[in-house]
Amino acid sequence: MTTTDHDDTPGIADGRLVDELSTSTLLSAEEFKAAFRNHPAGVAVITADPGDGPVALTATSVFSVSATPPLLVFSVSELSSAAPAITRSTSVVVHLLGADQLGLARLCATSGVDRFAGGWAWERLGTGEPRFLAAPDWIRGTVVTTLQAGTSTLVVVNATHSSGSADESDRTDGRGARPLVYHNRTWHELSERSAV
Template sequence: MLSVPGALDAEQFKAICRGHPGGVSVITAQGPDGPVAFTATSVASVSVDPPILIFSVSSLSSAAPSILAADSVVVHLLDADDVDLAKLAATSGVDRFADTSAWTRLPTGEPVFPGVRAWTRAKVVSHLEAGGSTVVAVHALQGQINRGAEHEAGPLVYHNRTWHKLGAHSRLD
């Protein structure tokens, strides 16, 4: 019979999750004091009809209050060509929108980084408190693909505290 260890603490849980890679996205919204952004590895599609995505935002994120108050967001799905944006949106204390040539606003007002692999504007449909984070469900309304999934840059993933790209070298058949 397997012996089950005691309670899992935060550090053990982080160590378990570090071994599970996540696709990298940047979420943006318009806040009361301007645009906000954060990097997420928690984006997942949960339905295609209607098209629903989920992501989580930590209460520790400076973007959290604006993201959680927003009626709509833009979910940017990144590839390795977008690693600089991923790093920028993951860095605390910087103006993520200082380079005005890298982003614009959609006609509906949300900030968007139009050069990423793909993005979707989405309406927030629900929130679920989950520990120190909130899971946000959004209904994808509009979007654009700039580079297909087969693009040579390869998908951007985060694994064990480092950025990686997937490609033919990592394919298992």
């Protein structure tokens, strides 16, 4: 731990930095969104069932945190109709989407619709969570903790099961060759031609 001679520097330990950040206007919501439009993100669909029916949502906030233990994080906006059920769930399935699942991404990003009413085949895992069959790569995990962050909730998940191959070179079905990416309010697919 580093110490400083500047006693007037706000610090997280005494809460002054947190108070300062929460009361100051650093960026407007639109400025913040505009900055992130140039930052592409992978697309995933999160499914869960807290006991009162399956829910799903599209997320671009999924990222790995640790390999040992295997942890991932995603955020859920309070504006999502699936947010209350996702945040009450003790387990989730994270579907990592490719370009072939663009329709599924759009469906689960649409507010107020039943994502399980038909059109996309799904099943329940042996542990009870809903899983869309069209998504070849998925990770099932248990929710370790949640953290309220502004108008969203961060969900930390301990991965327990995965469909993905441990070695990409072992794949013969082409899965994962065309990842789906969201950039500047538009869906994109990556391919070997996009490599630099």
